[in-house]
Amino acid sequence: MPDMTAKIIDGARRCFFQHGFTRSTMSMIAEYSGCSRVTLYKYYKTKEDLFRELCLGFIRERVAESETLLTKEMTIWQKLESILASYIVSPFEEIGSDIISSDLVSATRTLVPEVRDERDHQLSLLLNRLIDDACQKNEISIEDTGIEPAELAEMIKLVMAGMAELRVNDLRGQAQRVVSVLNRALKPKQQADKDSDV
Numbered sequence: 001m002p003d004m005t006a007k008i009i010d011g012a013r014r015c016f017f018q019h020g021f022t023r024s025t026m027s028m029i030a031e032y033s034g035c036s037r038v039t040l041y042k043y044y045k046t047k048e049d050l051f052r053e054l055c056l057g058f059i060r061e062r063v064a065e066s067e068t069l070l071t072k073e074m075t076i077w078q079k080l081e082s083i084l085a086s087y088i089v090s091p092f093e094e095i096g097s098d099i100i101s102s103d104l105v106s107a108t109r110t111l112v113p114e115v116r117d118e119r120d121h122q123l124s125l126l127l128n129r130l131i132d133d134a135c136q137k138n139e140i141s142i143e144d145t146g147i148e149p150a151e152l153a154e155m156i157k158l159v160m161a162g163m164a165e166l167r168v169n170d171l172r173g174q175a176q177r178v179v180s181v182l183n184r185a186l187k188p189k190q191q192a193d194k195d196s197d198v
Helices: 004-023 026-033 037-043 047-071 076-093 098-111 113-136 149-166 171-185 189-197
Strands: none
Touching: 004 026, 004 037, 004 047, 004 098, 026 037, 026 047, 047 076, 047 098, 047 113, 076 113, 076 149, 076 171, 098 113, 113 149, 149 171
16 A cells, blocks of 8 residues: 555645645545545645645656756757756646646745745756756857856746746747757857858
8 A cells, every 4th residue: 555645645636736726625635645534634734734745746756857867868958858848848737727727836836935946946956957068068059148057047947937837838839949949049159150051
C-alpha cells in the first residue's frame, strides 16, 4: 500500500486540478485520497497546508528533472525547450479548464509566495548553469548583446513566468517560438557568419 502522505498529495492534486483550489474542500480531498477526513486531518490541518506541500513537491520534481537534463547530450535549445515544457507547459496540460488554471495560479500567488520564490530561485540557478555551459561550449554568443549570462537567465525566467501567469494559449507552441527566437538571436558569431553566407 502506498505511503499515506503520497496518497493524500496525489488525491489533493487530482481534486485541485478537477475543481480548483477555491472549490475544493478537505472532505473532497479525503474522498479523492481514499481516506477518511480524520486520517486526512492527522496529516494536514488545512487545504492550504496540502496545497503548499503539493507546490513544494512540484518544485522538487522539476529540480530533479532539470539536474538530469543538464547532464544529457543535447543542445542548449533542446534543454531550454524541455525546461520550458517542464515548468510551464506540463502542469497546465493536466488541467482541463482555464478557470481552474487561473484559480490555481491565483492560489499560488496569494497563499504560497515563499514557494514561488523558491521556484524562481531554483529556476535562476538552473538557467544560469545552462547559459554558462552553452557559452563555454560556444553554442551561444551573448558578447554582442551587452548582457551577462545571469541577466539573460533572468529575462528567460520572466518570459516563462509571464506565459504561465497569463495562461497564454498554446503554451507548448509559444515555448517553442521563444526558444527559436533565442536560437536565432544568440548564435555564435562564426555560425551566424556561415548562415549569412548561404
